[in-house]
Amino acid sequence: MNAMTNDPVLTVRGLKVAFETNDGLVEAVRGIDLDVHRGETVAIVGESGSGKSQSMMAAMGLLASNGRASGQALYRGQDLVGMRERDLNRIRGDKITMIFQEPMTSLDPLYRIGRQLAEPMIHHRGLSRREAREKGIALLERVGIPDPQRRIDSYPHELSGGQRQRVMIAMALANDPDLLIADEPTTALDVTVQAQILTLLADLQRERGMAIVFITHDLGIVRRFASRVYVMRRGEVVESGATREVFANPSHPYTRMLIDAEPAGAKEPPPAGAPLALTGENVRVSFDIGGGFLKGPSVALRAVDDVTVRVREGETIGIVGESGSGKSTLGRALLRLLPSEGRVVFMGRDISMADKAAMRPLRKELQLVFQDPFGSLSPRMTVGQIVTEGLLVHEPGISGRERDRRAVEALREVDLDPAMRNRYPHEFSGGQRQRIAIARAVILKPRVVVLDEPTSALDRSVQKQIVELLRDIQSRYGLAYLFISHDLAVVRAMSDHVVVMKTGRVVEEGPTAAIFDRPASEYTKSLMHAAFSQEDFHVEAMRVAQGG
Amino acid sequence: MLGFVLRRLAGAIPTIFIVVTLAYFMIRAAPGGPFDLERPLDPLIMENLNAAFNLDKPLWQQYLLYLGNLLQGDFGPSFTRRDFSVADLFAVGLPVSVTLGGLALLLALVVGASLGVLAALRQNKGADYAVVGIATFGITIPNFVVAPILSLLFGVWMGWLPAGGWGTPAHMVLPVVTLALPQIAIIARLTRGATIEALRSNHVRTARAYGLPTRVVVITHTLRAAILPVVSYLGPAAAALLTGSVVVETIFGIPGIGRYFVQGALARDYTLVMGTVVVIAIFVVIFNLLVDIAYALLDPRVRYER
Numbered sequence: 001m002n003a004m005t006n007d008p009v010l011t012v013r014g015l016k017v018a019f020e021t022n023d024g025l026v027e028a029v030r031g032i033d034l035d036v037h038r039g040e041t042v043a044i045v046g047e048s049g050s051g052k053s054q055s056m057m058a059a060m061g062l063l064a065s066n067g068r069a070s071g072q073a074l075y076r077g078q079d080l081v082g083m084r085e086r087d088l089n090r091i092r093g094d095k096i097t098m099i100f101q102e103p104m105t106s107l108d109p110l111y112r113i114g115r116q117l118a119e120p121m122i123h124h125r126g127l128s129r130r131e132a133r134e135k136g137i138a139l140l141e142r143v144g145i146p147d148p149q150r151r152i153d154s155y156p157h158e159l160s161g162g163q164r165q166r167v168m169i170a171m172a173l174a175n176d177p178d179l180l181i182a183d184e185p186t187t188a189l190d191v192t193v194q195a196q197i198l199t200l201l202a203d204l205q206r207e208r209g210m211a212i213v214f215i216t217h218d219l220g221i222v223r224r225f226a227s228r229v230y231v232m233r234r235g236e237v238v239e240s241g242a243t244r245e246v247f248a249n250p251s252h253p254y255t256r257m258l259i260d261a262e263p264a265g266a267k268e269p270p271p272a273g274a275p276l277a278l279t280g281e282n283v284r285v286s287f288d289i290g291g292g293f294l295k296g297p298s299v300a301l302r303a304v305d306d307v308t309v310r311v312r313e314g315e316t317i318g319i320v321g322e323s324g325s326g327k328s329t330l331g332r333a334l335l336r337l338l339p340s341e342g343r344v345v346f347m348g349r350d351i352s353m354a355d356k357a358a359m360r361p362l363r364k365e366l367q368l369v370f371q372d373p374f375g376s377l378s379p380r381m382t383v384g385q386i387v388t389e390g391l392l393v394h395e396p397g398i399s400g401r402e403r404d405r406r407a408v409e410a411l412r413e414v415d416l417d418p419a420m421r422n423r424y425p426h427e428f429s430g431g432q433r434q435r436i437a438i439a440r441a442v443i444l445k446p447r448v449v450v451l452d453e454p455t456s457a458l459d460r461s462v463q464k465q466i467v468e469l470l471r472d473i474q475s476r477y478g479l480a481y482l483f484i485s486h487d488l489a490v491v492r493a494m495s496d497h498v499v500v501m502k503t504g505r506v507v508e509e510g511p512t513a514a515i516f517d518r519p520a521s522e523y524t525k526s527l528m529h530a531a532f533s534q535e536d537f538h539v540e541a542m543r544v545a546q547g548g
Numbered sequence: 549m550l551g552f553v554l555r556r557l558a559g560a561i562p563t564i565f566i567v568v569t570l571a572y573f574m575i576r577a578a579p580g581g582p583f584d585l586e587r588p589l590d591p592l593i594m595e596n597l598n599a600a601f602n603l604d605k606p607l608w609q610q611y612l613l614y615l616g617n618l619l620q621g622d623f624g625p626s627f628t629r630r631d632f633s634v635a636d637l638f639a640v641g642l643p644v645s646v647t648l649g650g651l652a653l654l655l656a657l658v659v660g661a662s663l664g665v666l667a668a669l670r671q672n673k674g675a676d677y678a679v680v681g682i683a684t685f686g687i688t689i690p691n692f693v694v695a696p697i698l699s700l701l702f703g704v705w706m707g708w709l710p711a712g713g714w715g716t717p718a719h720m721v722l723p724v725v726t727l728a729l730p731q732i733a734i735i736a737r738l739t740r741g742a743t744i745e746a747l748r749s750n751h752v753r754t755a756r757a758y759g760l761p762t763r764v765v766v767i768t769h770t771l772r773a774a775i776l777p778v779v780s781y782l783g784p785a786a787a788a789l790l791t792g793s794v795v796v797e798t799i800f801g802i803p804g805i806g807r808y809f810v811q812g813a814l815a816r817d818y819t820l821v822m823g824t825v826v827v828i829a830i831f832v833v834i835f836n837l838l839v840d841i842a843y844a845l846l847d848p849r850v851r852y853e854r
Contacts, residue, residue, distance in 0.1 A: 060757055064748075065671070084628040085762065093759030100750065100757075109849055110772050120758040155848040171758065 009179045010036040010059070010096075015081070017051065017058045017235075021066065029052045029069060030235040036179060036211050043214045043226035043243070047459040048430075052215050053101075053233040056181050059211060061088045075179070094124040097172035101184035103165035107156040111297050113167050114152035139170035143200060162193035166200070173204060179203075183215045189320035191486065195530035195540075198225060203541035214241035217459065219258060223247055224537050261460040263467050263493035266512070268475060270314035270496065276345075277480035278366075278448045280309045280334045283342040283509070285326070297433035303329040304340070305504040309482070311448065314474065316481040318512065319496030320488065320527070326504040327484045332451040334482065335366050339462045347447065364394040366443035373433035377425040382423035383436055387411065390444045402479060410443040411436075414469060431462035435469065441445045450482045455490050467493050488531040492516055500524050553837065560833040564826070571825040572611055575818055582627035582816045589610075601627065614822065623826070624819035628812075634823035638805060642827070644714060645792035645804035651724045653782075653789050655770055656731035661778065663732070664739025664744070665771065679736055686733030695726045695799040712801040723800045727793055731785060738781055742774040749773070776846060781838035787831040791824075 017029035017408060029051040036042050046052040057063050059073035059080050073080045092098075097120075100106045107116055109138045117139065118132035128137065133152065133418070140148035143166040156164055165185060172180050182201065186194040186532055196223065205212055214226055222229050222243060229246050231239040231254065239252040250256040285304040304326045321327045333340035336351060336359055344352045346362060370376040377386055386412055388403045398406075408418040414435040425433055434454060441449055451470065455463040467490060474481060483494050491498060499509040500523065508521045519525045533540075583589060583597050598604045602613060623634035646719025667679035686714025699722060710719050724828055746752060747770055756771045805824065812820035844850045 062753055062757055089761060091759065092757055098757045100754065102750050105750040106754045108755070108769050108773075110847060111768075119755075119760055119764070123758075123760055123764070156850050168754075266582040 007038040008035055008074075009038050009076065009415055010034070010213070012059065012072065013053070013074070015055055015058060015072045015073055017054045017063065018063070018068050019066050020068070028067075028235055030057065032230075032232070032235075032237045034046065034237070034240075036213055037206075037516065039176070039209045039211055040098055040228065041212045041214060041226045042224040043216060043229045044232055045216055045219060045222050045229055046232035047217055047258075047461065049234070050232040052232045053183050055232075056098075056183065056213060056215060060092055060096065060181070061085065086276065090124075093120045094175045096179045096181065097175070097177045098181040098183065099165065099168045099172050099185045101187050103161045103185075103188060103265065105169060106168055107164055109156050112153050112155055115487050117152070117167065117171050117174065120171065120250050124175050135174065136170070139174060140167070141171045142204075143167070144196075145170075162189055165189065165197055169204070170198070173208070174386070176208060177210055179211045179213065181213045181215070184217070185214075186221070187216070191488070191530040192322065192526050195533075198537045199541045201225075202537035206538060206541060215493070219262070219460075220531075224533070224535065231258070240371075257461060261464050263460075263464050263490050265493055267316055267471055267494060267496055270312055270478075273445055274312040274314050274478070275347075276310055277313045277315075277347060278309075278311050278334060278482075279343075279345040280307065280330075281331065281343040281345075282331050283307050283309070283344070285333050285338055285340045286330050290331040302504050304333060304344075307499075307501070307504075307506055309334065309402075309499060311480040311482060314478040315497065316474065316483050316495045318491035318498040319482060319484045319501060320491055320498055321501035322527075324503070325501040327501050328452050329504075330501070331368070331452055331484050335368060335448075335450055337368075361394075364390070364444045364533055365447045367444060367446040367449045369434075369437050369441050369449060369451045369454045371435060371456050373430050373457060374425075376437055377433055380426055381426060381429075382422050383411070386425070386436060387421070387439045387443055390440065394444060406443055407439075410439040413442055413473065414439045429462075430458050431466060434458060434462075434466055438466075438469065438473070445477070446479065448480045448482070449521070450484065452484045453486070454483075456487060458486065463490060470494065478522065488516075488527060500527070549841070552844075553841070556837050556840065557833075560837070563833065566827050567829045568615070568822070568826060569611075572822060573607075575813065575816070575821050576607060578813075578816065580816050583820065585814070588774060593664075601625075608810070615818075618826065623823040626820050627817045628815045628820070629817075634819050637808065637820070638823065638827065641803055641805035643794070644691060645806055646725065646726045646790050648720065648723055648796070648802065648804060649786075649789035649792065651720060652727035652731065652832045653786055655728040656735055656777075657782070659728070660732040660735025661739045661775070663736040664741075665743050665766075665774070667736065667740040668743030668747065668774075669766070676740075677839060679740065683733040683736045683740075686729050687737075689729075691726050691730065691793070692799070694729055695723075695757065696795055698722045698726055699799065712799070714800075714802045719800075723802060725798050726796050726800075727789060732791070734781070735778055735783075738778050739774060746770045746773040772846060775845065779842050779846065780841055783835040784832065787828065789837045791828045791831050798810065 012032060012034035014031045014033065015029055016027065016031050018024045019028060019236070023146060032042075032055055034055070035420060044052045044055070044119055054063070054067070058067070058069035061080065061083070063069060069081050071081060073097060078091070079092065080088060089220055107113065114133055114136050117136040118127070118129060121127045121132040121135060122129065123445065135154050137148045140152055145151050145163060179253065185201070189197065201212065202225065214221070216222060227242050229240065229243045230237050231246070231252065233254050239250065239255045246255060247259065250259055253425065283304055284302065286300040286302050288300055307330055309317060309330070310422050319327045329338065332338045334344060336344060338355065342352065343350060346366065351359065351362065384404065384407045387407045391398065391403055391406065407421050411418045411421060415434050416432060416439070425436065428436065438454075454470070456465050458466060470481070472495065480493070485491050495512045497509070498512050498515040500521070501513065502505045502523055506513065508519065508524045515524065516528065519528050581603070585596060589597070597603070602610055605613075614624065623638070625633050626637060629637065663679045663683075664678040667676040670676045678783050680789070699711045702709045702722060709721050751771050752765060755765045792804040794806045794810045797804045805827070808820050809824040811817070813825060
């Protein structure tokens with residue numbers, strides 16, 4: 001895509017990063033080599049803990065205080081590693097800029113964006129406040145912030161995540177850098193916003209000819225964005241080369257595994273005539289926002305607006321939507337964990353009006369697995385206690401020995417070593433914790449399980465295993481799943497039927513194959529395009545620029 | 549902003565009313581009365597005294613009378629200091645306590661915040677350990693130990709400063725330092741923690757990634773966020789300091805109002821106790837309001853929620 005020149009912007013040789021921890025020195029990056037030439041896009045791809053971010057943080061002098069870097073990171077011949085802060089400050093923010101994974105917190109919440117945008121221009125280029133403001137407005141306009149004259153005086157919290165990331169991009173462009181390091185810049189954003197940001201970056205790169213280092217775990221982005229790729233694993237570069245070649249002929253088994261880790265396959269349909277497990281008819285949920293004593297009238301926000309969902313035994317309904325679409329709220333309303341209007345029927349019994357006491361015996365049958373495998377397990381209980389806690393409530397009669405036997409059984413069911421049941425959650429990885437959360441639900445032999453983004457916090461290769469585990473348990477017990485996710489690839493691999501939601505309403509629904517192959521609504525089409533398009537972002541950027 | 553202040557002041561009235569009511573019935577529930585001396589008074593004199601102070605009326609009537617007087621700004625006469633009204637006592641004592649507390653607060657803020665920031669910037673180094681150590685020490689040693697030691701050391705043995713009394717600036721040094729010491733310790737610890745947290749935040753990382761000089765990173769992007777928890781601590785702390793300290797005022801012989809609360813309660817001087825309660829409640833309300841205003845000025849996210 002970009003003309004390769006022999007003009008290196010960043011040359012990394014034998015870069016090592018280690019962190020001093022209570023358990024001794026932990027090596028995060030173990031001596032990597034990397035080259036970035038003028039105007040090219042290089043991706044560093046790897047799963048969490050591969051050292052892909054820390055290698056760039058080391059080059060920028062941004063390691064945490066317990067981090068140590070050694071080796072070389074040369075910017076046009078000057079070694080950034082071990083450079084004095086004052087000299088480093090002449091390069092970063094001017095010649096090399098960076099955007100981060102966390103658009104919500106990367107800007108200072110206490111200052112207007114105009115001021116933050118201006119600071120690097122004033123500091124590096126000696127612009128006056130007024131000049132910097134003028135340039136800031138132009139930059140905001142360029143990155144697609146509407147009404148930049150007014151928006152430049154906004155505080156970060158008045159902007160959405162996508163807009164904040166655009167502001168960061170404007171800040172990164174302000175001094176026309178030679179190199180932009182983008183550390184997972186779209187991971188925290190919704191898919192359609194992701195696509196917009198990537199198209200914008202591709203467009204800006206074409207226009208300004210800066211080099212981009214793109215740090216990501218998303219191979220789809222690498223394929224569409226980068227001309228060359230470095231694959232990192234456990235602090236080492238295991239494979240590198242032109243993106244097309246690496247994807248066509250991966251030479252390292254790890255690269256092959258990453259490429260294969262896209263969730264695949266489809267779910268077996270449930271047996272014909274399987275009875276309905278859970279039905280929600282015309283479900284509505286509203287929240288009061290604002291209001292309160294001496295604060296004026298409150299406003300009702302319709303989080304879920306007139307949604308009907310039916311799930312049969314052994315069936316999975318995928319509920320898809322971006323943040324704020326009401327999909328999680330719907331899941332909680334169907335389990336009667338939130339006050340809602342409309343009819344909810346579980347196994348032929350109307351539970352719309354059931355109070356807490358009436359719901360308690362049914363809770364065993366209606367389980368929930370959450371997105372965050374770190375926050376949803378009590379850190380002070382052993383895995384065995386966590387998994388069997390529900391039994392204490394629902395089957396108080398059984399003995400301690402029997403409970404332990406069930407725990408062993410449930411952990412085997414989710415492919416965990418039952419010997420680990422006396423350990424605490426912090427000793428487990430994200431994927432293992434999600435297995436524990438699933439075991440906690442499955443041990444009660446539920447009929448309906450709401451899975452709220454159960455794979456979103458996990459690496460792709462782990463996601464694939466969890467998807468297979470969930471499908472496996474479902475076919476064994478004929479469970480009904482409500483699978484809530486923004487990740488279309490996972491939804492396709494899990495669901496029989498898909499419901500697409502936007503701002504509390506159902507936009508479109510139908511059998512999985514039909515929705516994915518022939519989406520009817522514009523919104524679903526845009527979601528599909530953002531998630532599955534193979535088109536190069538540079539091509540797309542050009543098309544957008546030409547108004548196509 | 550003005551509307552917010554007025555709403556908050558209006559909201560404080562019920563709070564103060566509840567405080568006054570609870571305090572009134574609690575002190576009256578305590579056994580004994582203001583005229584129960586060691587040698588019992590002649591019953592006739594007792595009767596006259598009770599009648600003079602309306603103590604012969606039913607309690608609810610006395611309560612309503614007190615409320616009515618309070619609404620007119622009348623705190624009533626002191627029961628034990630016969631020649632003075634409660635308002636007279638406060639007119640003399642409150643400025644003394646406010647001066648003493650205000651100076652201590654200022655000293656604590658300046659020294660405590662500086663030490664805290666210094667410790668945070670040198671985290672896990674010598675200066676940090678020293679500040680944390682001194683702060684822990686400062687919080688643990690009670691002021692009834694510090695006050696006599698300082699008085700003895702600088703007042704009696706060295707003779708540099710007056711060991712007690714009130715009047716000249718020299719008189720203020722020891723009591724101000726005594727009052728400030730634990731506050732310095734608390735503020736230093738708070739500032740240290742908040743600064744460390746702010747230094748680790750993503751937006752500080754952004755500021756560093758954009759090559760801003762350390763001075764700008766620390767002063768602009770760290771300290772404003774770090775001062776927020778200190779500000780919320782300052783509200784109640786200021787209310788407590790400005791309304792006087794029993795211990796410090798007693799040991800250094802300072803004519804503030806801090807003593808009245810304890811002396812009044814022990815002597816069942818109902819009006820004096822109630823007066824102190826009202827003054828403290830008003831200070832607490834005012835300083836919490838000031839904290840909220842300061843918060844809104846410092847943090848735009850709070851400003852827009854109102």
